Amino acid sequence: MTEVQLQEFKLDPDSELRFEVESKNEKVVLEIKSGYAELFGTELVKGKPYEFHTGAKVAVFTWHGCTVELRGRTEVSYVAKETPMVVYLNVHAALEQQRVAAETENTRGPVTMIVGPGDVGKSTLTKLLLNYAVRMGRRPLYVDLDVGQGQISVPGTVGALLIERPASIEEGFSQQAPLVYHFGHKSPSDNLELYNTIVSRLAEVITEKCEGNKKERSTSQRAEVRDSRIREYFYGKRTPYYPHSFDVKFTDLKIYKVVERSTSQRAEVRDSRIREYFYGKRTPYYPHSFDVKFTDLKIYKVVERSTSQRAEVRDSRIREYFYGKRTPYYPHSFDVKFTDLKIYKVGAPSLPDSCMPLGMRREDALTKLVSVWPSPALQHRLLAVSFAAGPDDDVLTSNLAGFVCVTAVDMDTQKLTILSPQPRPLPNTVLLLSELQYMDNQ
Numbered sequence: 001m002t003e004v005q006l007q008e009f010k011l012d013p014d015s016e017l018r019f020e021v022e023s024k025n026e027k028v029v030l031e032i033k034s035g036y037a038e039l040f041g042t043e044l045v046k047g048k049p050y051e052f053h054t055g056a057k058v059a060v061f062t063w064h065g066c067t068v069e070l071r072g073r074t075e076v077s078y079v080a081k082e083t084p085m086v087v088y089l090n091v092h093a094a095l096e097q098q099r100v101a102a103e104t105e106n107t108r109g110p111v112t113m114i115v116g117p118g119d120v121g122k123s124t125l126t127k128l129l130l131n132y133a134v135r136m137g138r139r140p141l142y143v144d145l146d147v148g149q150g151q152i153s154v155p156g157t158v159g160a161l162l163i164e165r166p167a168s169i170e171e172g173f174s175q176q177a178p179l180v181y182h183f184g185h186k187s188p189s190d191n192l193e194l195y196n197t198i199v200s201r202l203a204e205v206i207t208e209k210c211e212g213n214k215k216e217r218s219t220s221q222r223a224e225v226r227d228s229r230i231r232e233y234f235y236g237k238r239t240p241y242y243p244h245s246f247d248v249k250f251t252d253l254k255i256y257k258v259v260e261r262s263t264s265q266r267a268e269v270r271d272s273r274i275r276e277y278f279y280g281k282r283t284p285y286y287p288h289s290f291d292v293k294f295t296d297l298k299i300y301k302v303v304e305r306s307t308s309q310r311a312e313v314r315d316s317r318i319r320e321y322f323y324g325k326r327t328p329y330y331p332h333s334f335d336v337k338f339t340d341l342k343i344y345k346v347g348a349p350s351l352p353d354s355c356m357p358l359g360m361r362r363e364d365a366l367t368k369l370v371s372v373w374p375s376p377a378l379q380h381r382l383l384a385v386s387f388a389a390g391p392d393d394d395v396l397t398s399n400l401a402g403f404v405c406v407t408a409v410d411m412d413t414q415k416l417t418i419l420s421p422q423p424r425p426l427p428n429t430v431l432l433l434s435e436l437q438y439m440d441n442q
C-alpha cells in the first residue's frame with residue numbers, strides 16, 4: 001500500500017494552486033480549510049472534500065486568500081501568482097455591462113465566441129464565464145461546436161445547453177435537456193458540408209429561442225410577475241382572501257434582523273464586492289469596456305495533451321454518458337433484431353461530377369442518408385437516436401434523443417446487443433451511425 005500524501009498550501013489573495021493527477025487509478029481529495037476559493041468560476045465549499053481522478057489538471061484560485069489541503073499523490077502541485085484571472089474577470093465585467101445595456105434597450109445580450117489553438121484553456125474560460133454569469137443571476141446559453149473535445153453530450157456532436165446553475169465541481173454543468181445534433185466524426189474537416197448544415201441549424205434554433213425568451217419576459221414583465229405574486233399572497237388567486245388592515249403602535253412592534261447568511265447569500269455578497277470593484281459602491285466608478293486585439297493578449301498554454309490523452313478524454317466522456325460521473329447511472333443492455341432497426345450513415349461516397357445525377361453537386365452527397373445493414377463492423381460503435389420519425393423527415397437537422405452503443409453483433413441470430421441509458425424498447429426512430437467507438441468493459 002502506498003501511503004496517502006498530505007499537502008497543505010497557504011494561498012495569498014489573487015493566487016492559484018495548480019496540481020495534476022497523473023498516475024493510473026489515482027484519486028486526490030481537495031479540501032478548503034479556511035478562506036474562500038473557486039474552481040474555474042464555481043465556488044468551493046469550506047470543509048467539503050472534492051475528488052479528482054487520473055488526468056485532472058486543476059487550478060484552485062482565490063481572490064481573498066485561503067488554505068487548501070490535498071490528500072493523495074499529485075505529480076505536479078505548486079502555487080502560481082501569475083494567473084489570467086484578472087483578464088478573465090475583465091471579460092466577464094465587459095459582458096455583464098453589455099447584458100445590462102441589452103436589458104435596458106430590450107435588445108439581444110452579447111454573443112461571445114471563444115476560439116484559439118489547442119489546450120490553451122478555451123473550454124475552461126467558457127465554463128468560467130458561464131459560471132460568473134449564472135452567479136449574477138443570468139441564464140446564459142452555452143453552445144459547444146467542438147466535435148472532438150466538446151463538453152455537451154458525447155464527442156461527435158454539436159450542441160447547446162441553457163445554464164441555470166454553476167457547474168458542479170465533480171460533475172460539470174447539469175446536462176438536462178441539451179439541444180444536440182449528430183455529426184459522427186472527431187474533426188469538422190471529416191465532413192465540412194454536414195458540419196455547416198448542423199451548425200447553421202443550431203444557430204437558427206438558438207436565434208429563435210433567444211427572440212422568444214426576449215418576448216416572453218422583459219424586465220418590466222418580470223417586475224409585474226413579482227408584483228402579482230405579492231398581491232396574490234394578500235388577496236388570493238382564484239379563491240379570494242380578505243386581508244385586514246389596522247394600525248399598530250411603533251412601541252408594540254419587535255423587529256428582528258436575521259443575520260445568518262446562506263451560502264448563496266455569501267456568494268452574492270462576494271459577487272457584489274466584485275461588481276463594486278468595477279462599478280463602485282455609493283460613488284459610482286465608470287469602468288471602461290474596449291476591444292483588445294488577440295495579439296495584445298498574453299494567452300498561456302496551460303497544458304499540452306497528447307493525441308492519446310485526447311482520445312482518453314473522449315472515451316471517458318462516453319463512459320460518463322452511460323455510467324455517470326460521481327452519481328452512478330445504471331444503463332441497460334438488451335438485444336434488438338436487425339429487422340427492427342433503421343440505421344443510417346450520413347454521407348455517400350463522393351463521385352466525380354460527370355457521374356452525378358443532373359442538378360446535383362458533388363458536395364450534396366456528403367449530406368445524403370445512406371441505409372446501413374448491420375455487420376460485425378458495427379461492434380463498439382455509437383448510434384445517435386434521432387427525434388426524426390423516419391428517413392424522409394429532416395433527419396440531419398433533427399435534435400437527438402440520446403445515444404446507444406453496439407456491444408455485440410450476432411450475424412447468426414441477426415441481432416445486435418445494445419447498451420442504452422433507457423430500458424427496451426428502442427424508440428422506433430432513425431439511428432445514425434457515428435465513427436466514434438466505445439469499448440464497454442464495465
Ligand SMILES: Nc1ncnc2c1ncn2[C@@H]1O[C@H](COP(=O)(O)OP(=O)(O)OP(=O)(O)O)[C@@H](O)[C@H]1O
Nearest residue numbers: 057058059117118119120121122123124149302303
Ligand atoms: N488557468 C488554468 N490554470 C491551470 N489549468 C488550467 C487553466 N485553464 C485550463 N486548465 C486546464 O488545462 C486543460 C486544458 O484546458 P481546456 O480543456 O480548457 O483547453 P481547450 O483550449 O478547450 O483545449 P481543446 O483545444 O482540447 O478543446 C484542462 O485540463 C484544464 O483543467
Ligand SMILES: [Mg+2]
Nearest residue numbers: 122123146149
Ligand atoms: Mg476545449
